[in-house]
Amino acid sequence: MSRSRARSIATDGAVNRLRFLALTHGRPLWRLAETATPVRRRLNATLIDQAVREMPPRPEPLSTLAPYTSWTSLTDRTYSGRHLPPHDDQETGRPSVDKAAGLFLREGPMDPCPRSTVLFAYFAQWFTDGFLRGESREPRDPRRSTSNHEIDLNPLYGLDAAATAAVRAHEGGLLKSQQINGGEFPPYLCENGEIKPEFRALSAVRMEMLPPERRDTLFALGGDRGNVQVGFTMMTVLFLREHNRVARILAGHNPGWDDERLFQTARNIVIVQVIRIVVEEYINHITPYHFRFLLDPKLGTALRNSPWHRQNWASVEFNLVYRWHSLIPGALSVGERELPLAGTLFGGALIPGPGLGRLFEDASEQRAGRIGLFNTDPSLREVEFSSIADGRTLGLAPYNDYREHCRFPRVRRFDQVSGDPRVHESLADLYRDVDDLELYVGLFAEEPGSPKAVLPPLLTKIIAIDAFSQALTNPLLAPRVANAATFTRPGLEIIAGTRTLSDVLHRNIPEDPAPRFVSMTWRGAAR
Incomplete structure (x- = not known):
């Protein structure tokens, strides 16, 4: 047995390591x-169920409302859930937030991820922003x-009924759209720098930062953050096109249906399409396993009696583990240009020229960064600072406590967090003891379980637990709902x-129908 294998078993625990080896070999x-x-089907259901059972199931006894359980803390979902009780001492034995944030910054060229493209980063941001939403x-x-x-x-349909009504065409089940260069796009949100009356129920984060002429390039999107970055906007435009394509197909098969039924049925179909992409492309990309998970139509029946099959409630920890800022290169390929990250903000106007297909291929051809310390572009320092500060404000328990909560053994030395000397020596310089290491830093300091893995072990486990248990409890997947009466x-057939x-x-680029390489x-x- 090699020294690295022995260290991995000692660090990850025999059960975790053997499970990982079984799924990544043979x-x-x-x-x-x-x-x-x-x-x-049986393997799929069993592996998913076992993955989610690695943490105690919802409902969580606590939320961020208070450090004790109350009826309000169990029902008021305007507060985030939390997996562990607050930890009182957030400062002793820890560096300043500024010094801790410095652990994330890259100083030279980006260290590339062994598997991921920028498209993976774009999709992760777009998908998770729908349910991991703090206050703006x-x-x-x-x-x-x-x-x-x-x-x-x-992000497409809006957070509430008023936003949904604003983006609907109220005819044929369609979303409002316009044609630009032969492609379908959302209408513009503003005119002369002011939000159009028909879109008063909508908002755009940080719109006040833009001069009036830039505001007139923003699209009217259901989500308030849809214009913030070009990758986010690309995703929303794509699924607007898909919604309208599906609505037109439904109208052709059901000439007696009114606008409301066409819209609601198309919406149901598109939501499940995205869940299927999450399970069968996104999660399978993240895991280095040889078994490929699938959204089996019978999965709802197989898992409906699992103890974790409860109402969704996103946790504050789930929010923090998804801050993969190190994925983002310092410059992004957009059409024929390499743009600094700042140049892609509020970048909807960048899309129509090269076309949606070209931009998806550009994102698929460009490698993302390795998720971990010392690899975040300096322009994103503030978001790393904010993440660490939020963890301390919320009193999140230390990294070692979350390892124990997720059935990993506690680490006793910094070199068990990572075998990379730069990482464990930097941690030892800043933290008094390994038990003082905070969750956010520890998550990204860990080294992956294999050279092919996208994420380190604790991060992978938390993502798998929350992703499966939040996606597969969707009401559209319930056994009595997931049928032809609903879809x-x-x-x-569209979902399948x-x-x-x-x-x-490739179903939605009439302006540029050439085959494109599109992959996470x-x-x-x-x-």
């Missing part, structure tokens, strides 16, 4: 198992959440034919 056996549908207004309270706690595509037969972002894109996984990545 590829021919896993592929054989996938050829037998009953075997694959100042002064900001990190305890509070503006989330619906569901995968409901509110129609053509709708079920959607496994990747590439599937959706880098072409040169080894599996």
Whole structure:
């Protein structure tokens, strides 16, 4: 047994390590198992159920409302859930927030991720922003959440009924749109720098930062953050096109349906399409496993009695573990240009020229950064600072406590967090003891379980637990709901034919129908 393998078993625990080795070795056996549908379905349900059971199930006894349980803390979802009670001492044995944030910054060239493309980063931001939503207004309270706690595509459809009504065409089940250079886009939000009357129910984060002429390039999107970065806008435009495509198909098959039924049925279909992409492309990209998870139509029946099958409630820890700022390169490929990150903010006007297909391919051809310390672009220092400060304000328990909560052994030395001398020596310089290491820093200081892994072990486990338990409890996947009465037969066929972002894109680029390479996984990545 090699020294690194021994260290991994000692650090991760025998059960965790053996499970990881089993899932990342024996590829021919896993592929054989996938050829037998009953075997694959049983493996799929069992592996998902086991993954989620690695933490105690919801409801959480506590939320960010108070350090004790009350009826309000169990029901008021304007506060975030929390996995562990608050930890009183947030300063002793720890560096200043500024010094801790310095651990994240890259000083030279970006260290690339072994598997991920920028498209993965774009999708992660767009997808998670729908349910991991803190307050945007100042002064900001990190305890509070503006989330619906569901995968409901509110970046497209809006957080509430008023926003949804504003983006609907109220004809044929469609969303409002306009044609630009042969492609379908949302209408513009503003005219002469002011929000149009029809869109008063909508808002755009940080719009006040822009001069009037820039405000007139913003799109009218259901979500308030949809214009903030070009990748986010690209995703919303794509699924607006898909919604309208689906609505037109439904109208052709159901000539007697009114606008309301067409819209609601198309919305149901598109939400489940995204959930399927999350499970079958996004999660399978993250995990280095040979078994490929799937959104099995019978999964709801297989898992409905699992103890974790409860109402969704996003936790503050889930919010923090998704801050993958190190994925973002210092410059992004957008059309024929390499733009600094700041040049892609409020960048909807960058899309129509090169076209949606070209931009998705650009993002797929560009490698993302490795998730971890010393790899965040300096322009994002403030968001790392804010993440650490939020963790301390909320009194999050130390990294070691969360390891124990997720059934990992506690680490006793900094070199068990990471074998990289730069990482563990820097941690030892700043923290008095490994038990003082805070969750946010510890999550990103850990080294991955293998050279092919995108995420380190604790981060992977928290993501898997919350992602599966929040996605698979969606009401549209319930056994009595997931049927032709809800989706129609053509709708079920559309869902069955959607496994990747590439599937959706290539149905929706009439202005540029050429085949495009669209993938979250880098072409040169080894599996």
